[in-house]
Amino acid sequence: MTTAQQTSIEKEPVRVKIDNLSKSFGEQVILKDIDLDIAPGEIFVLMGPSGSGKSVLLKHIAGLEMPTSGTVTLNSAETSDPDTFAKTKIALVFQAGALFNSMTVFDNLALYPREHRLYSPQKIREKVMSTLRILSLENAANKHPSELSGGMKKRVAIARALVMEPDLILYDEPTSELDPTMSATISEIIACLKKEVNVTSIVVSHDRDLSLTIADRVGIIMNGEIQAIGTPTEIKNNKDPLITEFLNPKIDLDNPRYKTLE
Ligand SMILES: Nc1ncnc2c1ncn2[C@@H]1O[C@H](COP(=O)(O)OP(=O)(O)O)[C@@H](O)[C@H]1O
Ligand SMILES: [Mg+2]
Known part of the structure; x- marks a missing residue:
């Protein structure tokens, strides 16, 4: 290895691979047959309606929940092996902040x-x-x-x-409860960190603008199943009525009718 290579590679961002993951709490099936392969350094945004299983999936990646069946691997180490977390530093940015x-x-x-x-x-x-x-x-x-x-x-x-x-940052609803300007700032920060810090980022959000702006790829989860996955452009062009309705809810706040209420 040359000196230049040694100094340019500080750490390796993580590849997150989820195979055939299912999760039940008692009788209730929360996640069904999830397959995901998130590339090192990627910004992957997971979108979906409330209660669809986004946070539960994120907790599996963090090792805070274990699958009922299937596996989560970080690089090639399974999260069921406690040593995995000694090799991979994961930072969690959860909804409440918890400072x-x-x-x-x-x-x-x-x-x-x-x-x-x-x-x-x-x-x-x-x-x-x-x-x-x-x-x-x-x-x-x-x-x-x-x-x-x-x-x-x-x-x-x-x-x-x-x-x-961290080698991997997990964000759960980083822009919830923020006004649109501050949401845009947080989005810029997440995108900027990808450049400044060599890190894989997984962002759970139902903020359509954030997701379609900063993501390398977006996954849409509904009722515990991945319904669509692709680049923001692919997702915007998806013709599945479930996806188009989710991304373009019937009440369109940009509609001039609603402006008169301000
Ligand atoms: N520890 C738990 N025990 C039982 N049910 C849970 C647990 N955690 C989450 N759930 C249920 O799993 C479903 C998905 O939750 P969650 O992943 O938090 O949804 P969201 O997509 O809004 O983040 C919900 O019905 C929730 O009640
Ligand atoms: Mg959640």
Whole structure:
């Protein structure tokens, strides 16, 4: 290997492969025969109606749920093998954000590297501050989460995930409860991180604009089954009535009729 190659490859993003995965909770079948192959470095967006099984599928990838049948592999290691998670660093950005309110933003970010003694205190400080800068949060370092807007809290949650230097980031509804402008900002951040950090990203969302803008590929899940999968263009051109109705709900908020209500 040449020196140039050695310095350019810092880490390998993860390939996520799901084969024949089914999941039931008691009698209730939640996921049915899911097959997915997500490429290293890809932004894969999983869309679908509420209750269709998106979060449950994401939890399988994180190893927080185990399949009733079938497998999830990260690179070629199965999630049923606990060693898999020692080899793959996964960051979760969940709906609620779950920041510690008693700590400053800086301390929320520093918690993981401090607890795992990853770096010297000086190096942790540099990493936390440079990550906050990527997300335009450097002025929030000494604030507490309760002092931040909803959009800032989401960015802090993303920053905290990034400080872990993950190989795989899983986002569950990163733009829920945000106004359209802040949703667009979060979308830009997810797309930008793909360039700045060599990482595979899986985003669960029912935000059509986010999904069709940032995704390399989109998967649509309905009633626990993958109904369609493809590039945003392929998905937009999909003629399946279930898909077109999901992507273009009957109440069209852009319709001039609705503008008069404002
Ligand atoms: N731990 C659990 N035990 C039983 N049922 C669950 C559990 N987690 C999720 N479910 C059910 O699985 C279905 C899919 O949930 P979820 O994946 O959260 O949907 P969404 O697509 O909205 O994220 C729902 O009917 C939910 O009630
Ligand atoms: Mg969910």
